[in-house]
Amino acid sequence: MLRPWQISLGERIDAGREAPMYMQIVHALIRDIETGRLPSGTFLPSSRDLAAALGVNRKTVVLAYEDLIAQGWLSTEGTRGTVVSRALPKSPTPAPSAAMPALLDDEPQYRFTPPPARPLALPGGAGIKLDEGAPDGRLFPADQLARAYRAAVQRASRGNRLQYRDPRGTERLREQIAEMLRSQRGLPFTCDNICITRGSQNGLFLALQVLIRPGDAVIVEELTYEPAVAAIRALGGVVIPVGLDEEGIDVAEMVAACRRHAVRAVFLTPHHQFPTTVALRPERRLQVLDVARQFGVAIIEDDYDHEFHFQSQPLLPMAGYAPGQVIYLGSMSKLLLPALRIGYLAAPEPVIAAIAHRVSLTDGMGNTVTEETCADLIESGEVRRHARKAWRVYAERRSAFAALLEEELAGAAQFTLPDGGLAFWVRFAGDLDAIEERARAAGLRFASHRSFMSRESAQKGLRLGFASLDASEARRAIATLAAAVHG
Numbered sequence: 001m002l003r004p005w006q007i008s009l010g011e012r013i014d015a016g017r018e019a020p021m022y023m024q025i026v027h028a029l030i031r032d033i034e035t036g037r038l039p040s041g042t043f044l045p046s047s048r049d050l051a052a053a054l055g056v057n058r059k060t061v062v063l064a065y066e067d068l069i070a071q072g073w074l075s076t077e078g079t080r081g082t083v084v085s086r087a088l089p090k091s092p093t094p095a096p097s098a099a100m101p102a103l104l105d106d107e108p109q110y111r112f113t114p115p116p117a118r119p120l121a122l123p124g125g126a127g128i129k130l131d132e133g134a135p136d137g138r139l140f141p142a143d144q145l146a147r148a149y150r151a152a153v154q155r156a157s158r159g160n161r162l163q164y165r166d167p168r169g170t171e172r173l174r175e176q177i178a179e180m181l182r183s184q185r186g187l188p189f190t191c192d193n194i195c196i197t198r199g200s201q202n203g204l205f206l207a208l209q210v211l212i213r214p215g216d217a218v219i220v221e222e223l224t225y226e227p228a229v230a231a232i233r234a235l236g237g238v239v240i241p242v243g244l245d246e247e248g249i250d251v252a253e254m255v256a257a258c259r260r261h262a263v264r265a266v267f268l269t270p271h272h273q274f275p276t277t278v279a280l281r282p283e284r285r286l287q288v289l290d291v292a293r294q295f296g297v298a299i300i301e302d303d304y305d306h307e308f309h310f311q312s313q314p315l316l317p318m319a320g321y322a323p324g325q326v327i328y329l330g331s332m333s334k335l336l337l338p339a340l341r342i343g344y345l346a347a348p349e350p351v352i353a354a355i356a357h358r359v360s361l362t363d364g365m366g367n368t369v370t371e372e373t374c375a376d377l378i379e380s381g382e383v384r385r386h387a388r389k390a391w392r393v394y395a396e397r398r399s400a401f402a403a404l405l406e407e408e409l410a411g412a413a414q415f416t417l418p419d420g421g422l423a424f425w426v427r428f429a430g431d432l433d434a435i436e437e438r439a440r441a442a443g444l445r446f447a448s449h450r451s452f453m454s455r456e457s458a459q460k461g462l463r464l465g466f467a468s469l470d471a472s473e474a475r476r477a478i479a480t481l482a483a484a485v486h487g
Contacts, residue, residue, distance in 0.1 A: 018183045025064040027186045034321045040088040043081050070312040072282045088283045108348045109324045110298035112210045115357040127443035128477045133423030133465040137337035152373040167359035169196025173375040177344050187320045189346050195355050197343040200331040205231045207327045210354040211298050212237045217261035222458035225274045226451045228267050241454035248280035251287040258295040265298040272421035275452045275463035289322050302329045307387050309420030310395050342374050394467045401466035408482035422467035432460050439484035
């Protein structure tokens with residue numbers, strides 16, 4: 001027997017779309033939850049009934065339900081069935097429409113600086129390094145990269161694609177990234193919603209340029225990405241730190257900040273919070289979106305290492321179900337190698353046009369050769385193959401790094417095995433300033449704990465990257481750190 005909720009997913013489920021059927025169901029159900037059509041506590045039809053109503057295989061619905069349960073959107077209540085999680089907000093602010101958002105018709109829900117009517121033409125040093133979560137550039141074969149560059153240059157030359165061009169980036173790469181986001185992350189973007197950047201940091205700065213003016217406030221968590229804080233201040237913005245716990249940003253403090261200040265944006269790393277690695281849970285995501293809509297605030301979602309999640313499926317990006325409220329940042333540098341310097345922004349077309357104008361003022365046209373190479377690597381399947389290989393390597397290094405920390409720092413430090421990302425967040429029992437001083441004297445290079453703190457009351461800890469270190473390098477680094485801790 002069907003539950004009282006009337007099924008209306010059919011118009012959003014289409015076998016002809018590129019996204020897998022189960023992901024379309026997941027996306028549609030999240031949209032109905034987010035818009036308030038499916039309040040918390042609502043029972044869903046059985047997998048058999050929903051499959052029959054949608055005309056899909058029952059296993060497809062089972063997979064969608066299991067994914068949503070793992071992510072925290074749904075829960076099971078024994079023989080009573082599957083229910084929308086009772087931990088979610090009772091009455092979220094309804095979105096303008098419960099239908100799947102179409103970015104081509106969507107208008108941004110926040111203030112931004114529009115483009116002009118007539119746009120212009122289109123830590124170094126010696127020692128052992130513990131980075132903050134960089135990938136290992138050695139995993140991608142240098143000869144393969146060289147061949148990819150050579151082939152890309154030849155094809156681009158034959159196609160006359162080595163001229164001055166669109167500041168949004170090469171059309172081929174924007175199309176490839178948009179397709180990747182649609183099929184792998186469930187994001188409804190086209191190439192017109194994409195702007196290629198020189199890494200995610202460049203993308204963050206460009207986003208801030210069109211969002212804030214001197215004196216405007218930007219909310220960050222009390223532990224956050226220091227370059228984001230620096231970018232905000234460089235543009236004359238006011239940094240407003242708010243609290244953070246094991247489930248993510250403190251929403252009540254975010255509301256209070258919006259009431260006290262002229263807040264224009266909030267910077268978040270919801271998938272793997274930087275630096276603590278915790279995931280922003282679904283109920284908090286909905287609360288953050290509710291606050292953003294209420295105060296007209298843009299959410300800058302930095303999804304810097306989406307692919308590297310080691311427990312269950314990655315959470316769907318916030319941009320997927322609130323595209324008019326979110327500017328989405330991503331990076332190919334984390335996926336392939338840092339030196340590639342390819343990032344991207346995804347947002348409504350008017351915002352992309354504004355960002356493209358800023359690119360034309362500072363960078364002109366980006367790096368066509370590298371962008372063509374990256375497009376070829378995606379199109380040929382090399383990126384996905386490399387991602388699978390790197391995931392296996394990083395999963396092994398994550399486990400080995402945890403064992404090293406347990407072995408060398410037992411009783412002197414605390415950490416939780418991260419579900420995803422390429423770094424650990426480690427808290428120490430001793431004087432962290434003194435520990436850092438001794439570690440640096442021993443030749444260890446790393447980011448200071450103070451670099452993560454946007455206010456003095458924040459928790460102290462170190463973000464220690466494991467992915468870029470092989471077994472011997474990791475052992476040397478942790479042994480050196482342990483010697484400084486036990487000093």
